[in-house]
Amino acid sequence: MPRTIYRAAKKPHQRVRRPLTSNLMRYVFSEQAKRSEVPLMRHLIGLHRPAVLCLALALVPALLAGCGEATLAQRTSGSVTLTGQTSVAGNATLVEYTIPDADGYPYALTQAPNGDLWISEHLPPDDTKDDPFIGHLTSRNVLAQLPVPTPGTNPNSIAASADGTIWFTEPNKSLIGRVAPDGKITTPFTVPNGGQPLAITVGRDGALWFTDPGTNQIGRVTPEGKMVEYRLVKAFRFPDQITVGPDGNLWFTERYGNGIGRITPSGAFMEFPLPASDSEPIGITSGPDRSLWFTENKRNAIGRITLAGKITEFPLASQGSAPNGITVGRDGNLWFCENTRNRIGSMTPTGQLTEYALPAPSSGPLNILASRDGNIWFTEVGSNRLGRITPRKGG
Helix, strand or coil: CCCCCCEECCCCCCCCCCCHHHHHHHHHCCHHHHCCCHHHHHHHHHCCCHHHHHHHHHHHHHHHHHHCCEECCCCCCEEEECCCEEEEECCEEEEEEECCCCCCEEEEEEECCCCCEEEEEECCCCCCCCCCEEEEECCCCEEEEEECCCCCCCCCCEEECCCCCEEEEEHHHCEEEEECCCCCEEEEEECCCCCCCCCEEECCCCCEEEEECCCCEEEEECCCCCEEEEECCCCCCCEEEEEECCCCCEEEEECCCCEEEEECCCCCEEEEECCCCCCCEEEEEECCCCCEEEEECCCCEEEEECCCCCEEEEECCCCCCCEEEEEECCCCCEEEEECCCCEEEEECCCCCEEEEECCCCCCCEEEEEECCCCCEEEEECCCCEEEEEEECCCC
């Protein structure tokens, strides 16, 4: 079925899709940012370095002048076969797929038990007329885009349960959404007290665990809807990403608390401070060595913490890389996004670093996933693409 997307009344030299800087600046000045979404505004903008914001400020008059010419059409669900652009990146093959959307961009991704990928999509924060999509990408590269029924929302983190149910967070609406195996989307759970569920994962207990930076808590909700939240001991920690550790506990990053947190299934906390006071840890994953690995966005490093709390840091070669998402590949290496350097990094458990440059200078890789077939998938929020790296055997 054909899919309707944004159309603009434009002159021949004008582009339909607004640049990411325009989307960011409209968010900075939006009424949403002035109210309950301030913590998330800081989170999202923090992913882009000050130089990007300075450039956006310089371009504000031109950007705002062009915004008034766009006329929006209702968006409908549909499917399209993606065609990738292939290139060689070091000892790997890189394929990039442009998402057919004039204004949104892919944000986070997960893999279902059947091997299909699911992607959350962001829209400009001032677009309250249209629904963002949850994307479903099959092994044949057929992308179905399913509208989320919450007006003005922006899906964030996304995770898959063992039964094929897909879960996602809607931070600015205090909701946790659900995609049933038949593709029906609902938003069954509301986080109380204006909570802002950000990252989400499925625990070994089958429950959904999520970070709530707006209220400084870690939440747990069963598929049946029984919810409880646990408040961190220290204030203003900004729990960001969360993952299941090899010990069965939930481990999370404290972005503005500059620490790594651990919570047991019964709700007992332990916090581990990082050596530097301005590390800003974001992504976290369970490594191949029974340790947790994480990105330090401001410190420009990849960190490792053992189950006993011993921390080791591995600085990146390029300054200002702003590492964000991180995952562990089937090759046993850690793979991560260098957001402002437009690279994908790979690091062995001993700290040996390999970097893969992306063709687009403003691709902005953000979140990353290692699929079970050995490929590495990632989102490019600056170029509206999905990327896939296939490491060469023996490379």
